[in-house]
Amino acid sequence: MFSHIKDLQFEAKPDGPDAAFARRLQEVLGGKWGEMTVANQYLFQGWSCRLPGKYKDLLLDVGTEEMGHVEMICAMIARLLDSAPLSVQEAAADDNPMLTAIYSGSNPAHFIHSGGGPLPVDSNGVPWNGAFITASGNLLADFQLNVTAEAQGRLQVARLFNMTDDPGVKQLLRFLLARDTMHQNMWLAAIEQLKEDGLEEMPVPEAFPDAEQENEFAYQFINFSAGEESAKGRWASGPSPDGKGEFSYQATATAYAGEPMLPPGDPRLHGTPP
Amino acid sequence: MFSHIKDLQFEAKPDGPDAAFARRLQEVLGGKWGEMTVANQYLFQGWSCRLPGKYKDLLLDVGTEEMGHVEMICAMIARLLDSAPLSVQEAAADDNPMLTAIYSGSNPAHFIHSGGGPLPVDSNGVPWNGAFITASGNLLADFQLNVTAEAQGRLQVARLFNMTDDPGVKQLLRFLLARDTMHQNMWLAAIEQLKEDGLEEMPVPEAFPDAEQENEFAYQFINFSAGEESAKGRWASGPSPDGKGEFSYQATATAYAGEPMLPPGDPRLHGTPP
Amino acid sequence: MFSHIKDLQFEAKPDGPDAAFARRLQEVLGGKWGEMTVANQYLFQGWSCRLPGKYKDLLLDVGTEEMGHVEMICAMIARLLDSAPLSVQEAAADDNPMLTAIYSGSNPAHFIHSGGGPLPVDSNGVPWNGAFITASGNLLADFQLNVTAEAQGRLQVARLFNMTDDPGVKQLLRFLLARDTMHQNMWLAAIEQLKEDGLEEMPVPEAFPDAEQENEFAYQFINFSAGEESAKGRWASGPSPDGKGEFSYQATATAYAGEPMLPPGDPRLHGTPP
């Protein structure tokens, strides 16, 4: 169960409007790696967590914080949309190329659909969707995903930071960058904790019996493209990070099975028969 | 540029048909974490890689291998779809509950749309889409994603392994499990290599200047849900994995800004005014 | 069964081309609340209507009219797309900021994909989809949806009216505004009629037995966010609109169940166990 306070976690007020930047900021609201993704991902992971205690609490804490990040970006976008020109004519009226760029680079749905408010979409107006999140039930697989979610998210915020001069916008992004620093570290620490607690190891899922996989192929790098520059990396020789194998390098890919010959299909399906 | 040989990397032949399992196997073909995802993700990462040499070669090698995995699963699905009952009546004809389960648990589009062949969709028939992949241009952010892609993928293959008794199917899954073991190790090794080569560090992007983020919030865990069990993990105290900070635990979340009051909108947008 | 006449219900001819406005006008063609939505929604509701007579006829009448609205907007968009600059160079040639705004604010698919014609997409180029419509089989639930469809639609048309100076465009929008006025009134009248005919009442579905719901919670407003300003509305005290209850205000949300503790999952699914 949730409760809401109306104050924001951090200030979200631009110094001036900029509808084109509002469109861009949507990427970290409703894009694949935006705040809606991390909020929902951590909450679903928490709700699916079959382990009571610190991990479940961690997931629900951070998921709940991210809901507040969704909220801050919504407030920022609503404010950035103020005072926008509504037509080409209006944008072009005083021969100011910045106004025409703002008009043309904005998201028309910000005005026609939401009347000057945020939308649950990315920077191209494509709706957020549930396939953006994963809660697999395996905490190590999911914490690895959470690391990258925060890395991709911080990368996008850093790029957005370089796309604006507005001090108020930059101030909010500074806060989000710091939280993403924390969250990258946090998920890395959580991975260490999982291993320390003996709950999971690489490769995921650790509990799957080694004897059941084709071990001959489990530590072998196979070269499928011209040139052997890929032989020069740590992935091609030496001990594997899971501590269980030794990398080898197969310079030429081998096919272990012949061409698959399919039998004729059911004639009632009217495929072209052999 | 690619070339194709018709032999398969590994055998993909079930001992018998099973259309319901064919539907399930689609998850690792056209689902979010399936072979189409890793193939396209690694190739796009390779094509976008602005660093010539071992990393680019690595990405193109593995992406090309994954195209061959797409192919093997396609062959397996085509064969699993043979001899399926086409109607309730046919399935129920000899009072064999397995046949009705196979009929009802199968994907109707496997027969109506593709005439007994694989589809670029997941286990519910939802099409694969481009938003499943990311090639951000930042190799560390992307290698972290690749680790989880292989972890989620291996987890799904392990689950599928437990959903069938067919020796031929299990044999292909054993091979895929081994390759996913390799690929998890490989991306972890690639992350180490990136750090050794001095190209990137956590938190991503490392090059973003520390002074530009709100450092006060960069190593602070904030408790947003009832209970303080989250204080018990490594993420709440001690040195942070990036080696640059010390975790702290804020037991009660603080709001640093007041309630956002939005100005009236443009009356031409006909929103309800304050 | 349908028949078509080539004349339009109303004139759809702009005084001049404007490809950027054409992109915006797509919102009321292929957007969530556009003409494709209402046309298909009313037709599916009519085809699913199990009640012969005036309601079914109403739905099919209006759905058929809306098909003609789709047609008019298609004609308008095709004409607005004429004479557009095809490249940055062309747009910038005579240093006219309006031309660059039109170029940049237009939908590239209008030229590359449809060669200067309308598309079944919204103002960002996202395709219309079947999930935009609902035909639930319950006429009151659906008429309520139809009221809002016409209200959202008229709101969008009114906003578009304020985004252009073209007399021909404005003339078509004037007609659509009038029809949306009619259709809002019509669905409200249809709701009254349904109630008069004794077919359905609020809350939907009326036939679900009151005794089967937890009546203690059926007229209670619960305060989940800081502040009690929500206590000041008609929803917090006094008789409920359905005439069956009295609103109450619960100032503090109560949890009626403890924390959900999930049992361990099936080990064959390799989730992290408790």
Add this chain to the structure above:
Amino acid sequence: MFSHIKDLQFEAKPDGPDAAFARRLQEVLGGKWGEMTVANQYLFQGWSCRLPGKYKDLLLDVGTEEMGHVEMICAMIARLLDSAPLSVQEAAADDNPMLTAIYSGSNPAHFIHSGGGPLPVDSNGVPWNGAFITASGNLLADFQLNVTAEAQGRLQVARLFNMTDDPGVKQLLRFLLARDTMHQNMWLAAIEQLKEDGLEEMPVPEAFPDAEQENEFAYQFINFSAGEESAKGRWASGPSPDGKGEFSYQATATAYAGEPMLPPGDPRLHGTPP
């Protein structure tokens, strides 16, 4: 900003597992009219609300409550997924048709993707998406949508209530039915309040000047399908609900414009020329 308590608003515990029902229950979690929709819709409406005070508070209160409904249904689904057969063979083992129906009627991704947990998808496994919600900035248009969201939602819950005998499931549904009763009443009361406060009237948007629409068509029912049964409803004669007009009935649709003749397109687009 949000905070979370781990207790549930209401109990969400089935008496026994039922993976096929779990799939069905997804409709009111991640379907178009499910809890994710109302939670996000009310929150976005609240965050976009430019009117401080009771309306904004109302939206944030109810949106926050709905987040707790998402959570309860997630808990219920996780529990319903326990003990499911993982394969046709297992389902068919003891010749119990209920087990095969549960196997075949379940969502395979519940096991392969989420390992026995809820997913942000509908009853067919199609992901929730942002286009399901609207926050238009016009409170009357949106409150009308909210009425139907609660009506469609309650209708679906009532149907689900008739699809199970499990006492624990039914108990949660009884609670949700009651809240949907409250919420239908609440949005209807909010509509009355908006009108009393003089903020908006039908037709939406009221502020759009009547003189700007083609008033001749604003209260006219037009018959577009064979038969005149639609003349028998309140929408065809008598005063209109907005109090501003008198309905009329046009028995034969008129075309007010000729066939649209399109000019040749730009030859560089290679369309077929006239």
Add this chain to the structure above:
Amino acid sequence: MFSHIKDLQFEAKPDGPDAAFARRLQEVLGGKWGEMTVANQYLFQGWSCRLPGKYKDLLLDVGTEEMGHVEMICAMIARLLDSAPLSVQEAAADDNPMLTAIYSGSNPAHFIHSGGGPLPVDSNGVPWNGAFITASGNLLADFQLNVTAEAQGRLQVARLFNMTDDPGVKQLLRFLLARDTMHQNMWLAAIEQLKEDGLEEMPVPEAFPDAEQENEFAYQFINFSAGEESAKGRWASGPSPDGKGEFSYQATATAYAGEPMLPPGDPRLHGTPP
């Protein structure tokens, strides 16, 4: 502008209910090659047609007929959904495996969302979307698409014909098969007519000047996979169907450009630099 008569073009009444077949029949209603696709595709092609006369009339005639096909399939699906078991328990009650197959093989949204009516979705419940249709403005490109739309559609109807024994269902399918025969022939005839009228030729677009393409590659088959069986077809030697060239066979693919070396990116985007 359209008008509607309530009679159906052909009878659409099953001899008995079959909810599992109703789900399957959705493929030709709301699937990629279903009636919604052809109806919308031909209408959009007609509305975009810049050529007055027989082609435009042809497109609007057939598009309008297809709207009536949508309607017939909707009626059929509504009737097939009658009398369905609503739960596993009900389906399994009398130990009839056909009932459990019908329960499990049905689309749950047919009951929960539409209350026993058709949906604008495919056989897996994935919504129809606007990207299914193309109206390119080039009639030859589009008529080629229309040929395949009718071929794919007839193929699916033929498969469905083999999936049911219901005489009423089969009767409707017999009609649809005949219309698809007509429509395949019709679009082939329309292609001939276009050529006779001198409006377009292969390759599309004919008006693009031959001198502007790299003619060296315009009639050359290139072998990209092992084996030279592809040399045995008419596409590898002899005159080309457009009458302008002679096919040749290149047994080994050649790369005409070196490895693409990308320059470093903008450092403000924080990609990994070369």
Add this chain to the structure above:
Amino acid sequence: MFSHIKDLQFEAKPDGPDAAFARRLQEVLGGKWGEMTVANQYLFQGWSCRLPGKYKDLLLDVGTEEMGHVEMICAMIARLLDSAPLSVQEAAADDNPMLTAIYSGSNPAHFIHSGGGPLPVDSNGVPWNGAFITASGNLLADFQLNVTAEAQGRLQVARLFNMTDDPGVKQLLRFLLARDTMHQNMWLAAIEQLKEDGLEEMPVPEAFPDAEQENEFAYQFINFSAGEESAKGRWASGPSPDGKGEFSYQATATAYAGEPMLPPGDPRLHGTPP
């Protein structure tokens, strides 16, 4: 199984950057008729082909070539994205309308999401999806689709050719135009070959018994829209292209069945009853 060489099939290097054109070029990479579509379509058709020999080899050859086209366009887009202005301010700095048009006409995700690289999306940023491809198992139905895929694709490339002056871009497009010429001819030749080999004929599927369709309607053009201009085409009289019938023209559409009257639904679904 595939292998990759790093050289490109043809040069893909623009003379200068142009981010707005990069967005447009995405249409033929990740749009409905782009290279991802043809590559995946031909490969899936090849993998599903139950006929060993020249047809299967043809499909795999061309599908593999198209993977190399995906790669070339990716290289071109990455290069076109260089040196782009990252903000309105930067674009407007030197009062150059071309720079503002490039800024506003570009895809923001090219910078925020992919850091200056290609994306698997169309020219509006909508992701490529699996529903764009079809592999039906019937070679004639699919070859017809392949003809139009190459025709639509070449049409789009020809339009793009007219949207740029960059010699390097034009050079790549010249190559793609030539390959599309070849591929249109090739699929037409493959259709002839299929017929010569006696494998399939029009109408598809030929093997469906003529006696099972309602032959009365199999060669009849029905006029559903006002005017009889459609009577003037070859589709309205004379022999049909399949050589089996004679076209006739029905000037007035006939309804062969009465209005469909639906029975009351299951009361447990709470639809409005008749």
